[in-house]
Amino acid sequence: MHLSAKRMEKISTHFFNTRQEKVKRLIDEGKDVICLDIGSPDMPPPQHIIDTLCNAANDPQAHGYQAHNATEALRHAWAEMYHREFGVKLDPNQQVLPLMGSKEGIFHLMQALVNPGDIVLLPDPYYPTYLKSVLFAGGEAYFMPLLSENDFLPDLTQIPRDIASRAKLIWINYPNNPTAAVAPLSFYQEVIQFAQEFKLLVCHDAAYSQIYFDGYRPTSLFQVPGAEKLGIEFNSLSKSHNLAGWRVGAALGNEQSVQTLLSLKTNTDSGHFLPILRAAATALTQDQSWQVERNNRYQIRRDIVVEKLLELGFETSKPLGSFYLWVKVPRGQSANQLADRLLDEVYVSVAPGGVFGQGGEGYFRIALTQPKERLEEAMGRLEEAVSL
Ligand SMILES: Cc1ncc(COP(=O)(O)O)c(C=O)c1O
Numbered sequence: 001m002h003l004s005a006k007r008m009e010k011i012s013t014h015f016f017n018t019r020q021e022k023v024k025r026l027i028d029e030g031k032d033v034i035c036l037d038i039g040s041p042d043m044p045p046p047q048h049i050i051d052t053l054c055n056a057a058n059d060p061q062a063h064g065y066q067a068h069n070a071t072e073a074l075r076h077a078w079a080e081m082y083h084r085e086f087g088v089k090l091d092p093n094q095q096v097l098p099l100m101g102s103k104e105g106i107f108h109l110m111q112a113l114v115n116p117g118d119i120v121l122l123p124d125p126y127y128p129t130y131l132k133s134v135l136f137a138g139g140e141a142y143f144m145p146l147l148s149e150n151d152f153l154p155d156l157t158q159i160p161r162d163i164a165s166r167a168k169l170i171w172i173n174y175p176n177n178p179t180a181a182v183a184p185l186s187f188y189q190e191v192i193q194f195a196q197e198f199k200l201l202v203c204h205d206a207a208y209s210q211i212y213f214d215g216y217r218p219t220s221l222f223q224v225p226g227a228e229k230l231g232i233e234f235n236s237l238s239k240s241h242n243l244a245g246w247r248v249g250a251a252l253g254n255e256q257s258v259q260t261l262l263s264l265k266t267n268t269d270s271g272h273f274l275p276i277l278r279a280a281a282t283a284l285t286q287d288q289s290w291q292v293e294r295n296n297r298y299q300i301r302r303d304i305v306v307e308k309l310l311e312l313g314f315e316t317s318k319p320l321g322s323f324y325l326w327v328k329v330p331r332g333q334s335a336n337q338l339a340d341r342l343l344d345e346v347y348v349s350v351a352p353g354g355v356f357g358q359g360g361e362g363y364f365r366i367a368l369t370q371p372k373e374r375l376e377e378a379m380g381r382l383e384e385a386v387s388l
Helices: 006-010 015-028 047-057 072-086 102-113 128-136 161-166 185-198 255-268 274-285 290-311 335-346 372-386
Strands: 096-099 119-124 140-145 167-173 201-205 231-236 249-253 324-328 363-367
Touching: 006 128, 015 335, 047 274, 072 096, 072 249, 072 274, 096 102, 096 255, 102 128, 102 201, 102 231, 102 249, 102 255, 119 128, 119 161, 128 140, 161 167, 161 185, 167 185, 185 201, 249 255, 290 324, 290 372, 335 363, 335 372
Parallel strands: 119 140, 119 167, 167 201, 201 231
Antiparallel strands: 096 249, 231 249, 324 363
C-alpha cells in the first residue's frame, strides 16, 4: 500500500534527522562524537526566564488551550523588542504573530500564500525550509546565487525581468545561514526597491539578529522606512535567548500576510503552552545584558576555530553575525565525502554544504555550539583527519 501523498515526493526527509540518527548510533556504540552540525545553542537561557516558566506551570489556570495569536502580553513584548533593538514601531495586534518556532511559520506562510506554479525567489545556498515549503505548496523556486565574490548577497540585477515580474515573493536571510554573511542597510533598501518595482512580498528571516560580534549590529528589514508594510520578518528566541527547544518565534510586519498566516494557523494548532508564552514575554522584555557575555563566548570560539582552520590551509573568514563558519572544501574533494570522513574517522559531525542547496556545494558548515574545549578537541581531530 502506497500511503504517502504525491506532494511528499517533493520533500525528502531533512538531513539533520538522518544525521542525528547516525550520531545516536555512534554514541550508543561508545564513540565520543562532537556535533558541530545543527545550530542548537549549547548554553542555557538565563534563570529569570526559567523561573517565569516554572512559576506559570504551577498556575492551575495555565494548562488549557490558548488563543491562536498567543497573548496580548507576548505580542506587545515582540513589538517592544523591535522598538528597543531596531527603533521600529509595529502594531502588536495586527503586525505581530507569535509562532511555535519560526520554522513552523516559514513553512505555513508558504502554504498560505503560494499557489501552484507561483515563482518564489530563493537564495542559494538557503535554509532548507524555504525550498521545501515552496515545493510543498506547488510553487517553483528561482535561485539567486550567493557568491563569495558578492559577499554572499544576491545580485538582484541578474534576475531576469520576466522572472521577477512573475514572482510572488523573495526570501532573504541575514545574518545568513549557512554562509554567516551579514547585509548592510543599503542592501535592504535595494531589496525593498526591487520588491516595489515587481510587486513582490519580501520575506526576511532574522533568526540570528541577536548574535553579532566586533561591534557589528544586524539590521531588521523594517529599518528601511515603510518596509513593515511591504515585507514580513521572522524572528525567533531559539538562538537569541538559547531557547531552541521551547519553540518560540514570531512573524512580524505586513498585516495581510501576518493575518493570512494566523488564519491558516487556526486550522493547524491550538495555541502554545501558556507558561512558555509568559516566559517568552519575560525573555523579550526583561534583562538582555547577559547576551553580551554570551556573544563574547561565541566570538572567542569563532576566533579559535577560524585561526586553526586557516593554519590547516582551509579557506574561511571571521563572520560578524550568526554562530556558523562557512568553510571551503579543499580543491579536488567533495563536501559530502569530507563530512562523512570526519564523522566516520574522527567522530566530528559537520554539515556538508549541499544540504543547503546546489550553491552550498564545495563548502561545509561548522556550528560553534560547543564549549571552547570541545571545539579545540574537534580542531585537533580535524587536523588528524586531513593528515591521514
Ligand atoms: C535561518 C534560519 N531560519 C529559521 C530557523 C528556525 O528556527 P526556529 O524554528 O527554531 O525558530 C533556523 C534554525 O536553525 C535558521 O537557521
